[in-house]
Each structure stands twice: as C-alpha cells, then as structure tokens.
Amino acid sequence: MKNLTDSFLSLGLWSSAGSFGFNTDILATNPINLSVVLGLLIFFGKGVLSDLLDNRKQRILKTIRNSEELRRGAIEQLEKARARLRKVEMEADQFRVNGYSDIEREKSNLINSTYQTLEQFEIYKNETIRFEQQRASNQVRQRVFQQALKGALGTLTSSLNNELHLRTINANIGMFGTLTEIID
Template sequence: MSIIGTVFLLAAEAVAEAEPEGGFGLNVDILETNIINLGLLIGILFYFGRKVLSNTLNDRRSNIETEILTAEKQAKEAAAALSEAQKNLTQAQAEAKSLLAAAQENAELAKAAILERAEADVEKLKQAAARDLDTETERAIAELKQRVVSQALQKAEAQLSSGITDNAQQTLIDRSIALLGG
C-alpha cells in the first residue's frame, strides 16, 4: 500500500472511533481523536516521503530522458542509414543505366560486325560461284573442242580410208607445200 493510502486508512479509523454509533460527526477533542499523532505521522511521512518520492520521480525523469535521447539517437542513425541507402540506390540506378547503355552499344557494334562479316562471306560465295561457273564453262568448252576434234579426225580417217582421188591428193600436196613456203 502506498503512503497516501495508509494516511487515508488512518484518517478513516480515526473518524470511525470518534463516532461509535455509526453516524457522522465531528469530534473536537484533541486527545481522543489523536490529531496530534496524526499530525506527527503526516509530518514524518511528508518529510521522509518527500525524499523518497522526489528520488523516485528524479529516477523516472532521468530514465525517460535517457530513453528519449536514445530514441533521438536511433532516429538520427536511421535517417543517416536511409540517406546512405538512398544514395546507394541512386548510384546503383545510375550504374545500371550506364551498363545498359554500354550493353546496347556493344550489341549495336556486334550487330554491325556480324552484318559486315556476313556481307563479306556473301561476296566470297559469289566470287567462288563465279569461279566455279567459269571453270565449269572452260571445262565444257574444252570437252566440246575435244569432241569436235575427235569427230573431225574420225571423219578425216573415214575419208582417207575410202580413198582419195589422184586429183584431190595432188591438190592437197600442193596446198601443203604452199603453206610450208615452198
């Protein structure tokens, strides 16, 4: 029970003793009502209780001040951490943008290089196809020449084997001599 509760209890007992029949009245007899004892008790309680109450309130005040200072310190630390996190976020976003721009630039360069290489490959394929076509054409012409020569030789042999008339033989000899320069 607190000190003040004790004081009220004592006062209530004093009043109850003063009026035994159960009614309410005022007893002014100092000795019978123990007013002096109550006064001394209240004075002692006030004198010593003031120190205890003052110490308790001072302790409570210092605890509250300490908690407020701690809360303010934590709020400042949280604000600093938030500021740092926002700064880091801003830096990370800027770095992400620069990385994205660099990646896009690299992709464009790679695309241009691939297209250039593809064009060069297409040109090489065209040149190779043209060479193959020229080679094939030359081979076909050589084969045709060979067939024509072969057929001409067969025809000439056939005519020679059937015989040449004396006049044709003389004419052929004369032409050959004329061509040789004689």
C-alpha cells in the same frame, strides 16, 4: 476544537503519566495521526521522492537522447542506403544500355559477317559456274575438233590418192625449204 485540544493535552499527559493507552475517540486522534504521518512522510520522503523523480527524469532524458542518436544514425544509414540504391540503379541502367548496345553491336556484326559469307559464296558459285562452263566449252571444242579431225582424215583418206599425196608432200617440202633460206 475542544476535542483537538483535549487530544494534545492527553499526549502531554501520557508522557508524564508513564502509561500507554489507546484513545478511542476517532475524531480526535485521526487528523493528528494523519498530519504527523504526512509530516514525517513529507520531511523524510521528500528527499527519497525527489531522488526517485530525478533518477526517473535522468533515465527518461537518457532514453530520449539515445533515441535521438539512434534516429540520427538510422537517418544517416537511410541516406547511405538511398545513395547506394541510386548508384546501383545508375549502374543497372548503364549495364542495361551497354547490354543493349552490345546486343545491337553483336547483331550488326553477325549480319555483316553473314552478308560477307554470302558474298563469298556468291563469288565462289560464280567462279565455279565459269569454271564448269569453260570445262564444258573445252570438252565441246575437243569433241568438235576430234570430230572435225576424224572427218578431215576421213575425207583426206578417201580423196587422196598416191599422186595427190606425193604432190602435197613435195609442195610442203618446197615451202619448208623456202622458209629455211629466208631464216638463214
């Protein structure tokens, strides 16, 4: 302690002596110098340090607020995206269902039109067969008729003589005359 008081005394002497010198006693001068420097730092640096800390605190709070706002915005966008995704999924399901029903409808229409076409072909085939049968039947009848007529003419020609021929003509003329009297 004696050194400490000696250093205060020597400070007082310095100002009165008007001279400047170094005190080489480290134990006496160091704690005083440190306490003076610390005192000055605390006195003058307290405002600067508190301003720096307040600025830092404000920046951190602002960053936190901005982060919270960004997080809220991101959550809102996420919810909107989820809603759009649900809507798109519903539309996709609806398109899928409509697509399947359209395919089934087209398939049914194709089957029905094919069935109707086959029925029309069957009707056309049956009509064609009937027509061809009638035509063939008519041709057969005509040939049979022609053959019968040839045969009848041949028989008539061979069995008719002039006398039988004249009697047949007279009988037919008589029948014709009777028919005309009845009609009149």
